[in-house]
Amino acid sequence: MSDTRTNAGVDNVSKFRKMFTWEKPGERVITILTAGNLATTQAVISLLDERLKAPEDRNPSIMAATTMFQVANLVGDTLKEVIRTQGSDGPESESPFGATMIVGGQIAGIGPRLFLVYPEGNFIEASEETPFFQAGETKYGRPILLRAYNPKMTFEEAIKLLYVSFDSTLKANLSVGMPLDLQTIETDACKVAAQRRVEENDPYFTTISSRWGDALKLAFNSLPDYEF
Amino acid sequence: MSDTRTNAGVDNVSKFRKMFTWEKPGERVITILTAGNLATTQAVISLLDERLKAPEDRNPSIMAATTMFQVANLVGDTLKEVIRTQGSDGPESESPFGATMIVGGQIAGIGPRLFLVYPEGNFIEASEETPFFQAGETKYGRPILLRAYNPKMTFEEAIKLLYVSFDSTLKANLSVGMPLDLQTIETDACKVAAQRRVEENDPYFTTISSRWGDALKLAFNSLPDYEF
Structure with missing residues (x-):
């Protein structure tokens, strides 16, 4: 579940979807929930989408990754890269460019998996002891x-x-x-x-x-x- | 109500009182609850205490203030001054020196009052619409x-x-x-x-x-x- 509110201060509140799904029924379903800086999360989602259209890119797409672990890795690398790019050589922002993402889904043949991806690009996986994640x-x-x-x-x-x-x-x-x-x-x-x-x-x-x-x-x- | 845990990272946890009271029964009672940087809050409490012993100081003591509003003002000024002093000309700290304080009590002749004092030294007072404060x-x-x-x-x-x-x-x-x-x-x-x-x-x-x-x-x- 995700909400839809984003804000750049209390006088600048908008509605944006924070839940994104890529699906090939029977073969794979991947859902990403986003929290944090909206420019960062939108850039990550757009980059993940673009790679689907240009599969010959050096980076694989999340629809081509063979495991959910690889998907989480891809999301983490993209997130880290976007934050690094936005943070360097530009005017400093009052708010940091950070974002956190919950990545869940299943690729046929392996059980469903759930990850929490940090702004640093690394991630942890849900387990029996910690079966749920929150972000934001x-x-x-x-x-x-x-x-x-x-x-x-x-x-x-x-x-x-x-x-x-x-x-x-x-x-x-x-x-x-x-x-x-x-x-x-x-x-x-x-x-x-x-x-x-x-x-x-x-x-x-x-x-x-x-x-x-x-x-x-x-x-x-x-x-x-x-x-x- | 206040807890007693302070930490400088999870491997450095200690117990310190965060509730301090000055009382002259029948005349005034003042209680301060502290949250935030322990060095800051201890310095503020010590300074408020020291002024009681040296009443000829240019700053009045909280036991000499004539209203709770003045008491909150004194606490705010002391807090701001401590943060300013600790923050300047020294090695930078990883954690900020900020602290927040809840100041409550009564001076005979005026009703009881409750304030929330910010690290900036300014403060707000509880009202019918917002009858309680939390800090930390x-x-x-x-x-x-x-x-x-x-x-x-x-x-x-x-x-x-x-x-x-x-x-x-x-x-x-x-x-x-x-x-x-x-x-x-x-x-x-x-x-x-x-x-x-x-x-x-x-x-x-x-x-x-x-x-x-x-x-x-x-x-x-x-x-x-x-x-x-």
Whole structure:
């Protein structure tokens, strides 16, 4: 799940998609979620796209890479290169050019994999101990993920948890805003299973947001009060 | 409420008090909570203390200031001066010398007041619309404050809320750690009403922490699951 708000100061807020998918159903599906400087992330996505059209380039394309590890490597190299280029020989920017990307997907024959790519170009992979990644404005939504996530959850429950976590962040921080993009990938089918844009008036999101506030207050009231 | 953990990198973690009180019961009580660079905050507290012993100094002491606004002004000036001095003509530090302080209390004859003092030396005051302040690692604990705080709460409920908010932060971030310091001030008595150190094995904290986890899971399960 990703939001769509970007800003260059509070008086310059816009909406941009932060979720990008490359798909050849049955053979591979790759999704990238971006956080950080918009010029950087757009340049990375454009470069990855351009390489698809010029496959004889010295760099392979993400649609030609043979493993998800190679895909993450490609994304990392491209990200590092873009940041290096933008950072050198130009006027200094007030804000850094950094960006972080979550890269997930599957190439047929190997299990699905999930990576977090740093601005330095290196990356880490999700594991049993750390099965999920966040990027960008991560802190507000993290406590509920830590408390409620359970590897035995169904997808329906996991998506509910995403909604609750994003709702906590939306309530607390103006730099994150609706609409949200939601996507699930079907293991071994190597294709997008469900994809939708969650708008401000989305009935399920509205239900979760208002009922979560009430449920939290009930949960809080169920605890014993402090005694002096 | 304040925690006691400070760090200069994860391999250099120590315990330091971040809550400081000056009191003349019936006449005034002033409490400062500190966040940020420890050398800076210790220097500010020492300077404020030293001025009490040398009252003929050109700067008044916080025990001689006639309003809490003047106290906040004094703290802000001292903080700004310390940061300016530490930041100039010395080797550059990797971490900035910044610090933020919450200043609360009452001087007899005027209502209790609460200020948030910035590293720049200026400050804002709590109001009906923004009745509480956080400083330091604020984000993890903020969503529950926004959802559960209610100006009609009793002190017993408000302290429970502090415990829950700190617990969310403690679970998510190593830079905040037990023990915690808790203090309440009694309006118009101009003195500390209750003060205690909450250790790791504190029975009430343990109860809140474990029952909050369960209550959150129950609250989460009470929401309808997502439907594809």
